[in-house]
Amino acid sequence: MRPADDVVDPVQLRRATLASSVGSALEYYDFYIYGLASALIFSPLFFTPLGASGGLIASFATYGVGFAARPFGGLIFGYIGDRFGRKPVLLLTIGLMGTASFAIGLLPTFSQAGLLGAVLLVILRILQGLGAGAEQAGATTLISEVAPVRRRGFFAALPFVGIQVGTLLGAGTFALIALADKNILQGWLWRIPFLAGLLLVVVAVFIRLRLNETPVFKELEKHKNVVKNPIGELWRTSKKNVLIGIGLRMGENGNSSLYSTLLVAFMSAKMGVFPGDKFIGPAGLLIAAGFSAVLVVLFGALSDRFGRVPVYRYGALFQAVIALPAFYLVALGNVALIWLVMSVGIGLGVQAMLGPQCALLPELFGSRHRFTGVAMSRELSAVVAGGLVPIVGAVLLAMTGNSWLVLGIYSLVLALISFVTTFFTPETRGRNLLLLENA
Structure with missing residues (x-):
């Protein structure tokens, strides 16, 4: 078969x-507005009878349900992607995610319809998870199969700038609406971020309709x-x-979820006596996303030069080393230190793993089962790392009186899993993606 560069x-x-960037932006816009809503406002809106702690756990449980649905979405859409082509999946997933997110903005709250709103929230979160289960797998597969082999790490990381754009949009929106009066926020303003996501869907579908099928899939058909x-x-x-893919993702996806949702809930519980406390977490994510948009591409490019595995390994090690000091600093309650920790943890630690991962997976x-393989690696790990982190963490925080050690140890363990996994990972830089066999 011909080299990929040809x-x-x-x-x-x-x-x-x-096309991949806009899809990533939508997925992570949905990811962050749902995660922040789970941490900050869904508890009193949909789970009023459970009280503050019980409502937070239930709210994070709905967040986790979306992650539980993602492997099933990965299986369904991975099958379609490997059997019928990459392009159809990219259209289906973006439509499903966007429609579900829009519908969340129309839900009745507990005061309006009792538990009906909570039930519908879970159903829509499942649909959102099914679509998200193949969105990133599709983006990484698509861009990797059309990029020049010597710069694949760089180009494969570019769509993940869309992740940071989605983060900026989601966190920025919540940072602004969190400043509003509590009654207005819980009355109608919380709906706006979900309804606004429809604009991204329209743009993404328009762009993706103009895509061609990837050269790799065309070769398979030929x-x-x-x-x-x-x-x-x-x-x-x-x-x-x-299994290697799952292990690699534990440190990256787990810490991303920890810093973006559980840490926000921790700060809200610890700093609730301060005015504007609900602004601190979203604003920190906003700052971290700005750094991440640059650093994810930098680390992808570094993996082209030094290899995927070395860059990933040092990223996981860095995340492990900063885990305990970082969350101790957060517990001090200084807003500048909180924002510094979020910027370093997400911008350096997470992106040092995500950058090379974009091409590595x-x-x-x-080529015959790449879409399904990437989807399963990403989404099985998303359940264990991304989905369970907020739920388990919220339970542990409640049991320990909101101890910062819970967050620090959790972050450390996740990073060490990925660090150890790198020693079992083959170096894949420069691999011809037309090959039928695995690395």
Whole structure:
């Protein structure tokens, strides 16, 4: 088969980068507005009878339900992506995510309809999770399969600038509305971020309709190598690489969730006596996202030069080293230190792993089942790391009187899992993605 560089189409590369970026922006816009709403306002809106602590745990449980649905979305849409092409999946996932998010903004609260609102919230969160279960897998697969091989780390990280744009939009929106009067915020203003997400959906669908299918999938069709059962083939040939992908994601996805949701809830509980406390967390995420937009691409480019595994390994080690000191500083209650910790933890620690991961996960798998492999690696880890972190963490914080050690130890363990996993990970820089076999 031809080297990957021979099949690069500059127009397709630009369109793929833009399409993936807008999709990533929407996913993480949804991710952050839902995560921040779970930490700050869903408890009194939908779970009033459970009280403050019980309501927070229930609110984070709905957040976790979305993560639990993601592997099923990964299986469904991964199958479609490997069987019928990458492009159809990118249209389906963006529509499902955006519609579910928009509908959340229309839900009745407990005071308006009792538990009906909570039930519908869970259903819509499941739909949101199904769509998100293949969105990032589609973005990484798409861009990796059209990027030039020597700069694949750089180009594969570019769509993840969309993550930071989505974070900026989501956290920025909540930072602003959190300044409003409590009655206005819980009355109608909380709905605006969810309803506004529809604009991103329209833009994303328009862009993705103009995409071509990837050169890799075209080659599979040309040589009649399209797999009829990608899930079965993945199970037979790729269990080790899926486990590697899960291990790598624990430190990155787990700490991302910890810093963006659980830390915000921790600060709200600790600093609730201060005016504007609900502004501190979203504002910190806003600052961290600004740094992350630059650093994720930098670390992706560094993985082109030094290899995916070394960059990932040192990123995980850095996250582990700062874990305990970082959350001790947060507990001091100084707003500037909180924002510094969030910027360093998310901007350096998380992005040092996410940057090389963008190309690494697609490179781990053969072309016939790549979409499914990436989706399963991402989404199974998302359940364990991203989805359970807020729920388990909220329970532990309640049991320990909001001890900062809970957060520090949690962050440390997640980072060490990824650090150890790098020693079992093959170096994939420069791999030809037309190959049928796994790395």
